Amino acid sequence: MLTSLLPGFRHFRTPFAVGVLCAFQVWMLFGDWIPTRNEAQGFIKRLYALGELAGRPAVAAVVAFALYLLGDLVKLSATQVARTLNNLKPGMRTALLGRDSYRDLHLYAESLRGRAGEAFDLMAAMSAVMRELPEVRMRLIAEHLEVYLEHDRLDSEADFRVNLAAYSITLWVTVAVLCSPWFLFGLAASALLYLNGFRALREANGVLMQSLISGIVESRVYAEGGHHPHSHP
DSSP states (O other): OHHHHHHHHHHHHHHHHHHHHHHHHHHHHHGGGSOOTTTOOHHHHHHHHHHHHHOHHHHHHHHHHHHHHHHHHHOOOHHHHHHHHHHHSTTSOOTTSOHHHHHHHHHHHHTTHHHHGGGOOHHHHHHHHHHHHHHHHHHHHHHOHHHHHHHHHHHHHHHHHHHHHHHHHHHHHHHHHHTOGGGGGGHHHHHHHHHHHHHHHHHHHHHHHHHHHTTSSOOHHHHTTTOGGGSOO
């Protein structure tokens, strides 16, 4: 039961945390504009009355859902952030894989050489295998759930930390403007969250690479004899 609940909680955690951070910053900037219960008129006054009628537990549930919905609309994908950064600096080694996993990818793609013939392109083969990782993830869900859960845990940690890093940057700047410049030192914490997030992302993709290398999941690119690596993405 706990195993089935944890993935759902992890997927709820990131958008909810992002929603809280965004709402808190909006409240700091525009909180003075929100009328109190005694000052409220019209629709705002009716909302206060509805809150009293429903009770605090119901109000808390509605607020939590609203924060989750807000966070889900603006949350970032650690994978997409990493790919965007790679496009900005194409000369850098991809942040999607760690050093060992990148070496494994190189060796795995190299093993396609004999199947692809003289037209073999190593970089295209590596790109083809990387594009296949989302499909590998789906196969693990159906065939090797325990391996998928480990990948999902790391991938969720990556999204959580990268989003906290991104939205805490604006938080520190907002607090520094409203209160004290000393809060800008919090940017160091955001930087650490950012680095830890991409480390978790590399570990998550490392699980997928090991699934291919160990034969837990068969690569479609390899099964088709290296036909896909012939062309660049």
